[in-house]
Amino acid sequence: MILLVQWLLVVAGAPLLVGFIRKTKARLQGRCGANLWQPYRDLRKLFIKEVVISETTSWIFRFTPYVVIGAMLVAALIVPVLTTAGGALSLGNIVLLMYLFLLATFFLALAGLDAGSSFGGMGSSREMAVAALAEPTVMIAIFAISLRAGTTGLSDMINVLAGDRLLLLNPGHLLAFFSLFIVTLAETGRLPVDNPSTHLELTMIHEAMILEYSGRYLALIEWASAIKLFLFFTLLGNIFIPWGIGRTEQPAAVLLGLVALVVKLAALGVSLAVLETSVAKLRLFRVPALLTGSFMLALLAVISFFFLR
């Protein structure tokens, strides 16, 4: 029951998070900005619009949006959002989560190549490069966290970490947080890695792959991107600041978990908006330097665990 509520929260709340970030960015830039609920309107518009499919594509193009949303929906089932008891299916640990995201990226890259245009190919190639270079950081950060928590199962990890009162004073913990934050930027296609609102094809990474999509396929993919951002933020919030999330299935605990989640997501959203407003997009071949930097942070986190007992 709680699982269903949590899952629906993720699925329905993801566009709201995107709307909140956009609104904050707009305010920071001195604009009024679109409505907070605009992403929902966009999705509804896309669902009823006609689908235009390129003649050069194959069934992979039509199959990909389903795989992408499927992977995200399954990922939403395994991340503990409101509570760690009964709040998530124990389908797998955090490594499975990362591989589910990689599955979605794999199919999106194939769909980008399918249309036979230069933009799609370019987006696919860049996206796979960024994803591949972000993988070592993710795994080393997971290593660092699992060293502290003694497990890689998501709910257990949060429970163990919440027991350490001085967690935030741990340098390894903070370093892992920063490295995973940079990885979030890379994986969800936000500045400074990729500009989600650009319309210049040569500067696109994620957008170029999905250039050919329209109608309900595009709606599914946009929704999946929003869910991915929501899940990454939930992970960052719940693993690195593990207080507030419910430990039991009591309604009071779940409600507290909801309030804590809203606070964490809002904080992360505001920091993302501030970051996006203050930095420019990196040249594509400077992105590996950024990802190497985040890898060094994660490696330092691991070293800090091994050498600072």
Add this chain to the structure above:
Amino acid sequence: MPFGKLANLLSFLFLLMSFLLIVRNSLSGQVRMFAIQSGILAALAGVVALFGGRLELFGVAAVFAIIKVAVIPSVLNRTVAKIGMQRAVAPYLGTSSTLAVCAVLVIIAFTAMAPITGSDPLPTADGIPLAFAGVLIGLFTTVNRRRALTQILGFLMLENSIFMIALLATYGVPLIVEIGVFLDVLVAVLILEVFVYRIKQNFDSIDVKQLGVLRG
């Protein structure tokens, strides 16, 4: 207990600032990193003074903050402004390679300092390898970067790290030694500032590689 953890945290932030300094390309950005790093070090001195019971360290922290967070960065900023615009000069190693070398230096620092950390009974001893890594990275900065001002900053980072080792290993050195070292560094920076400006005027660049023409 929070003292050890707080000291560790500040030590890591200190090391992080060294990393950021060595990869940044803009001079004013590097000076800012140095100022933040000195600020963290002053905070660390304050923490050690508070928990370790050495009250004179408060004075040291205050002097440190004044000299290294306010005076020296403003001197350096003035130099940067006087030098003006210049061509971006690439360091000898690219960003990724630099970061890789820094990671190796950190590992070397940990393995070299392991026996010392093991035998030191103070709760701040865990941060000594980090400070030593700061020493190595400061030296590496002077080797890797080609602009004279960045080399000066590397030297200053080196000095910061040595101060931190003293702080963490023995809760600081006698006050008179500290004051002497501060004055030395301040005078050195003032003299170097004049020199850098003169170099720029004569050679139209502060790329140290150009000094290689002065050969026998």
Add this chain to the structure above:
Amino acid sequence: MANRISLWLTVPLAVLVLVGGAAGLSGWSFDVVLPHVLPIGGGVALGLDRLSAFFLVIIAAGVLPCAVFAFAYTRHQKPERDGMTAALAAGMSLFIVSMACLVLARNVLTFLVFWEAMSLASYFLIMTENDRSETRRAGWLYAVMTHAGLACILLGFLTMAQSSGSLSMTAWAQAAAAIDPSKRNVAFVLVAAGFLSKAGAIPFHIWLPRAHPAAPSHISAVMSAVMIKLGVYGLVRIGFEWLGVGPRWWGVLILLIGAVSAVAGVLYAIIDSDLKRLLAYSTVENVGVILLGIGAGLIFHSYDLDSLAALSVAAALLHCLNHTIFKALLFLGAGAIVHATGTRNIEEMGGLLRRMPQTGALFLIGSLAISAMPPLNGFVSEWLTFQALLLSFRVPEQFVNLVFAIAIAALALTAGLAAACFVRAFGITFLAMPRSECVKQAHEVPWTMRLSMGVLAVLAAVLGIAPVVALRPLGYVTAQLLGEQPDLAFSLSGVVAGGSFAAIAPGWVGLTLAVVIFAVWLGFRLTGGSLRKRYYDTWGCGRAVHSPNLEYTAAAFANPFKRVFAFLYRPVTAIEIWPHGESRLFVKTIKYRHESRSIIEEGIYAPLAAAIRRTSARIRAVQSGNVHSYLLYMFLVLVVLLLVAK
């Protein structure tokens, strides 16, 4: 006709091997010594235990589909090649028999005899189409490398035989504790070098990317899927059984070689435009992953953490089996493509998914499996390897922990790069529009070819959803090898590693994924919405004609990797511009050359080969052709012998 003989010979042999393997895994074992077959060195000694049985199953799983595939592949050969096809059948049978007996070998002589038989059989199989110079060079290099490996193995075995006084490997295992450790170290290094060269680990891999494209596709499939694993088999035997418990640097060495092989292998694969060479480099990468598991196992074993060691070895062996399945699938798919289009170059392909739909779908399954995508089998074994590496914090030494951190980073990088590599391989080959004429005429391949690929794809799916099918026998294998079951708890649906460290339920993942996708699709159908689909041109910024020239090429797809990893590729670029005669500003032709170099070949093998040639040239002076000098040599040697023997 000849290919029918081939089928009737090889398939029953493979089935026999499979039956033997299955029997062995369920507990049947035997040990037989035949001293009269070979009167020296203790005769022929064969024995079946669980590890051998597991590898027998791997051999059968690899060979059986390839044998079925070969039937249709060789049917359309020209009649004058019939004799060659018959020779192929004989070679293949010898290959199967020698591989099977190799894993059953129990003393040095038997092992080496069958090792050499396997090498010779594979050499002849590679040289099937020896009318091309490329094939001849590949075969020659393979022969040199495999015999260099044999020399190392022989030296290592003889060292152990001399120290322990016996030519039987089981005797070594019992006497291992009493033998001088330096002798064991020397034996390990020599024998490991030999086995690593057979497995194709860096820096002994240079024969792989030449031999695989040269051989016919089903031979490449058998070599890559099966023969490579015998190097791994040897490594497992010497690391865990025949030489006793080793010091931890054995494991660290193997771990580091595995990490380097994995990353470098996939980096070379990702820039390659020859489909079969790409798959060969991908084999190098997967061997690296397997070696990561084995290296981790060796390290844990040296620290007496045997349940973790068992977990690592189980992960490595599971990856062996999975790799056999999906690599055979991919190579057979490549064979089908070559058969249908006549080219191996992926830059000429495209749009094959419409012309060869089933082959394409099966190749997609193979690509997903090799990129370790859930819910297929590659994911389970890579997940297990990750957990084994993540559990390394139980080792109390910090230096080893750091080495493991590097290994984890290498494995993660490999996983990401492998996914990119196979997006490229599948995407450029099968999607969008054809890039050349011969590909436009491509047609679907005969049903026997598709059947063999289909069986492998089904196996991949089954092992992905219910890995317990393979994990339960592997538990017994490691129990026999290391004395302990792996640190795993598994049920039909799930696997739990390391106590409560990590858990996964691959079957449920697959099921949930399928249910969710179906539900979304059904939701669209039921709510009506707008089911209108309009087919139109791809967006191209308003240009008039959509031609294949605008498609992304494979070289372009690999460009970001070429840039980021330029320190490995050390590319050589050259641009030549020919302007028109009248004006320098009007360009007639531009030629752009970008060539990646192999630093291993240039740095290690080229100087080595040059040194050998120089030395040989000097020694050749002895063979002067002059009869008098030969007589002089004989006279001198006689005098020296008389003096010495006094």
